[in-house]
Structure formats: structure tokens, C-alpha cells
Amino acid sequence: MSGFNPLVYEPEILKFWEDRKTHLLASQRNRGKKPFYFLDGPPYTSGKVHIGTAWNKSLKDSILRYKRMQGFEVLDRAGYDMHGLPTENAAEKKLGIRSKGDIAKFGVDGFVKACKELSIENMRVMNEDFRRLGVWMDFDNAYQSVTREFIDGEWWLVKQAHEKGRLYEGMRSMAWDWAHQTALAKHELEYKMVSDPSIFVKMKAAGKEDEYFIVWTTTPWTIPFNLGIMVHPDIEYVRCKVEGETWIVAKALAGVFIGSVAGKQFTVLEEFRGEKLKGAGYVHPFHDELKEHYEGIKRQHPNAHTVVLTEEHVDTSSGTGLVHMAPGCGPEDYEVGYRNNLPAWNTVREDGHFGEGMGKFTGRHAIRDNKAFIEDLDGCGALIARTQVEHQYPFGQRSNQPVIFRTTKQWFFRVEDIKRQMIAENDKVQWVPKAGYNAFNSWLENLRDNSISKQRYWGTPL
Structure with missing residues (x-):
């Protein structure tokens, strides 16, 4: 041929x-x-x-x-x-x-x-x-x-979830696609390795002369919404004398952070476990700019701007061992904040810009104006150091833009309580190739209650 x-x-x-x-x-x-x-x-x-x-x-x-x-x-x-x-x-x-x-x-x-x-x-x-x-x-x-036939089938599924007590409406700090102005479920995120600014910020201990909690974050735009500092109860912390100031950091990170990142000499004054810091208050570096907001929140939520303890989300692999917490700007922060009666405060609009009443931050974009927030911290003397860090960050699957986190009201399917059952059922399936099983099992292991609502027009109405 x-x-x-x-x-x-x-x-x-x-x-x-x-x-x-x-x-x-x-x-x-x-x-x-x-x-x-x-x-x-x-x-x-x-x-x-x-x-x-x-x-x-x-x-x-x-x-x-x-x-x-x-x-x-x-x-x-x-x-x-x-x-x-x-x-x-x-x-x-x-x-x-x-x-x-x-x-x-x-x-x-x-x-x-x-x-x-x-x-x-x-x-x-x-x-x-x-x-x-x-x-x-x-x-x-x-x-x-x-087709109506297909949409009716989706509504039938929603009805079944409702009748079984698995449909609920709730407030959550959700991944938000600011380009498309809608909440995203976990499976709609794609994680990419990116290089972001990593900042070390000092927050003044309330009632103490020149004593500071040193926190670390890779999302500077969330600092205005900070309402707490997360500390691990069992990690060893130290008070260190640094050029006339006292800094509180994890013992295991003192040399790396103060000596290398900040480039300063220090003397250890005291060692103690994190549980000793529970409830310690601090003054937010943007207090003067957002005084009305902060004082209003503090009146209703006395735990605002205090140290809270958590065994999750705090370790000594990087940073300072003290983690900045903004309950309205991320699911982990939201969970810890909820347990400590802290509100999920976040005024960022659907398009990613700060809303009205946020002082000089009004109108800024959470992602595009990250540099401006860093400059503000530097201007008020709260910025200790800035480095670049490579890490995995979620992007909108369709917009290909880095997401932000907003606290919004959405509809969810309750599935976390049957996660073990689903994993057991998955074990009965013959997956070919085995990589399919590994990927799906990992997805099940990390399953959370899934949001099913969208703030868009072309889809099954919900």
C-alpha cells in the first residue's frame, strides 16, 4: 500500500x-x-x-x-x-x-x-x-x-440532599475568583508554584514598653483584617533583647530569623511554652487608620487582637512560630477564629477591591496592590524584613488568576461526616491504573463540605 x-x-x-x-x-x-x-x-x-x-x-x-x-x-x-x-x-x-x-x-x-x-x-x-x-x-x-431534563435531575439531587439534612446555607471564608466575581469550590482551584513577598511584622504587646510579637505572612493584603495571633501551646518560645526592643518568637527560629533574616544581634531573656501567651493583647500597627473598626469589633468580641492557641497551622518549619490570623481571609483562620469567638471580618468587594470606610485602603486591590500594604507597614515602623518565598498558591481554574478569600454566604453539601464511609467504598473499586485510585483517595482524604452555589448567570439556577 x-x-x-x-x-x-x-x-x-x-x-x-x-x-x-x-x-x-x-x-x-x-x-x-x-x-x-x-x-x-x-x-x-x-x-x-x-x-x-x-x-x-x-x-x-x-x-x-x-x-x-x-x-x-x-x-x-x-x-x-x-x-x-x-x-x-x-x-x-x-x-x-x-x-x-x-x-x-x-x-x-x-x-x-x-x-x-x-x-x-x-x-x-x-x-x-x-x-x-x-x-x-x-x-x-x-x-x-x-436541557430541562438534566437540570431537573440536578434539582432532584439537591432535593435529596435537603431531605437527608445534607444541604445547608452558611457563612464561610471561601476561595473567591475576583476576575469572575464568584465563589469557587475546592475542585475548581489549581495550585501553582509562585514567588510571593514574605513579610515579618511586629505587633506591639499591649501595656508593655517596647515589647513585640513578631508575625509572618505571605499575604500582606490581609494584614488590615488581622484579629489575632496564632501560637502553638507546646512550642518553646523566647523573649529576646534586640537593639533596645523585646521580640517574642519561637525558640527554634530565633537564630534563623533574628540573626539571618533580620540581620540583628540578640540576647535571650526568657524561655517558655506557648500556652503562657494565651490571651495576651497587642496593638495592631494600623490601629490609628482603622481605629473605629477595631474598637467596635473589640467591644463585641473581647478576644480580638489577642493571642489564641491552636495546635494546627503553627509549626517551626518557617516564619517565626507566631502566625497572623485574619478569620475573614482564609478557611483555616476562619475555623480558629470561630472557635475563639472572632468575627470573619473582610470588606473586600466581589471585584477584589477594598470597600468603603477602610481609610487609605479603600479602593485598593487585594492582589495587585500587595506592595502598597507592605509600604504602609514599613512607613509605620512595623515591617522588620521582607523576603521572597516560593510556595503553592491557588488559582481560579477558569480565570487563571490568583484567588483571594472572602467571607460569603453560600449553599453547601454536608459531606465531611461521611468521609470515612466514602473512603471505605472507594477501596472496593478496582481502579485501572492504580494512579487513579491514589488521586481520588487523596481527594477524599482532604474532602470538606462543598459549596454548590455560584455568583454567575450561566448554570443551574441556585
Whole structure:
């Protein structure tokens, strides 16, 4: 055989199959025999298929053909994921819409209609692409997440969760995509290795002359919302004399931090366990700028701006052994704050900018203006040192922007209490390859109550 030209032979083969209804005949031949159930993990209707989508669908097609040849009745219905942000982005571009606020001005009904039309048109294009690849699936009856039938199924699931006591509305410090202005569930985050500023900040001990708690953070924008300092009760801490001031840090980190990072000489004055610091008060370095906020919070929550103890989230692998805590700016901080009756205070708006009433911070962007917060700390004498640190940080899967954390009201599925049961059930599944089991088991081990609500327009209404 010579001169093989796929542009000639592929259309001939496809026409041969179509004229003789080969896929239909192959399916009917095993009708009534032992069924092989196949659920198509749906590709997103983004338009033309890409190499990853083509590879995925071709692998599925190979398995289905093998099962037909084994004599199984193969249920090969295709499927499409058609809701979500990529379609909104494409519709915005097509309509000349620049922001989430512009959608409301344009009209939600018209925008949703445009999204649906775009999704269906993209599905038709992808159907043809898959057929060109020679994939034998039932594309004529493909399930579509935009149909009433499918949406009713999702609502049925929500109803079941409600009846079983697994649906609840609650306030949580959630990952927030400021570019798309919506909360994100854990599976919608992608962690990337990034280089961020790491700052060491001193906070003055209340009622003490020149004594400071030294905290560490990689998110300077959250410092205005600081309401506590986390300390491990069993870690050894020290009071050190440093150029006329007294600094409190973990004993194991004193030499590394004070001697190397801060570049200063020090003398240890006292050693003690962290539990001794419980309830110790301090004055926030931005107290003068946000005095009204801080004093109002302190009146209602006496634990505000005090040291709280926690065995989680504090160690001596890096930093100072004292961790800055802003309950409104992260899930771990939120949990510790909740246990210590501290509010999840955070005035950052949906678009990532600080809200009104925040003094000179009003209008700043949490991510883009990180440098300005560092300069403010330096200006008031609270910044001891600044370094760059490489660490994993979550990004929005669709926007590809670093997320922030905001405290918002969302709907959740309660699943943490049945995590062990789900892990046990997963152990009964034969995963091929084993890497699939490892990945899914890790996901289950780290499972939290999952948010199911979104602050967007193109999806199942909730």
C-alpha cells in the first residue's frame, strides 16, 4: 500500500459506515445481552476539539469497540458539559461585554439566551469533529447539561440532599475568583508554584514598653483584617533583647530569623511554652487608620487582637512560630477564629477591591496592590524584613488568576461526616491504573463540605 492520503480515505470510510449504518448494526447485534454501562465524562462545549479532548474520546471509543466485540450490549450515549464560565467568557466577547456588571445592564435573559445558543452551536461542531475521528457513540441523543431534563435531575439531587439534612446555607471564608466575581469550590482551584513577598511584622504587646510579637505572612493584603495571633501551646518560645526592643518568637527560629533574616544581634531573656501567651493583647500597627473598626469589633468580641492557641497551622518549619490570623481571609483562620469567638471580618468587594470606610485602603486591590500594604507597614515602623518565598498558591481554574478569600454566604453539601464511609467504598473499586485510585483517595482524604452555589448567570439556577 502506498501513497496513503487520510484526506481521501477518511471521508470514504466515514461514508461507508454511514451508508450501511455500521454503528447502529454493531449496537443492535448485541441487543438483550449482558449490558456494559458507559457514562461519558463530558467534554466542555468550547468549540473545536483540542488534542486532549480527541485523545480522551478516542480512548473511550477503543474500550467501547472492545466491549462490543466481547458481546456486550454497550450503552454508548455521549454527553456534553455546557454550563460555566468559559461559555460566559465567549458570550461576553461576542456581545462586547467587559464585566459582570455589564451583563446586568445588557439584560440577564438576553445574556443567558446567547450562552445557550453558543453552547448548542459548539456542541454541533464538536459532534462533527468526533465523527471525523471515527468515534462510535450516540451523538444524536447526547445528554446536555442545559436541557430541562438534566437540570431537573440536578434539582432532584439537591432535593435529596435537603431531605437527608445534607444541604445547608452558611457563612464561610471561601476561595473567591475576583476576575469572575464568584465563589469557587475546592475542585475548581489549581495550585501553582509562585514567588510571593514574605513579610515579618511586629505587633506591639499591649501595656508593655517596647515589647513585640513578631508575625509572618505571605499575604500582606490581609494584614488590615488581622484579629489575632496564632501560637502553638507546646512550642518553646523566647523573649529576646534586640537593639533596645523585646521580640517574642519561637525558640527554634530565633537564630534563623533574628540573626539571618533580620540581620540583628540578640540576647535571650526568657524561655517558655506557648500556652503562657494565651490571651495576651497587642496593638495592631494600623490601629490609628482603622481605629473605629477595631474598637467596635473589640467591644463585641473581647478576644480580638489577642493571642489564641491552636495546635494546627503553627509549626517551626518557617516564619517565626507566631502566625497572623485574619478569620475573614482564609478557611483555616476562619475555623480558629470561630472557635475563639472572632468575627470573619473582610470588606473586600466581589471585584477584589477594598470597600468603603477602610481609610487609605479603600479602593485598593487585594492582589495587585500587595506592595502598597507592605509600604504602609514599613512607613509605620512595623515591617522588620521582607523576603521572597516560593510556595503553592491557588488559582481560579477558569480565570487563571490568583484567588483571594472572602467571607460569603453560600449553599453547601454536608459531606465531611461521611468521609470515612466514602473512603471505605472507594477501596472496593478496582481502579485501572492504580494512579487513579491514589488521586481520588487523596481527594477524599482532604474532602470538606462543598459549596454548590455560584455568583454567575450561566448554570443551574441556585
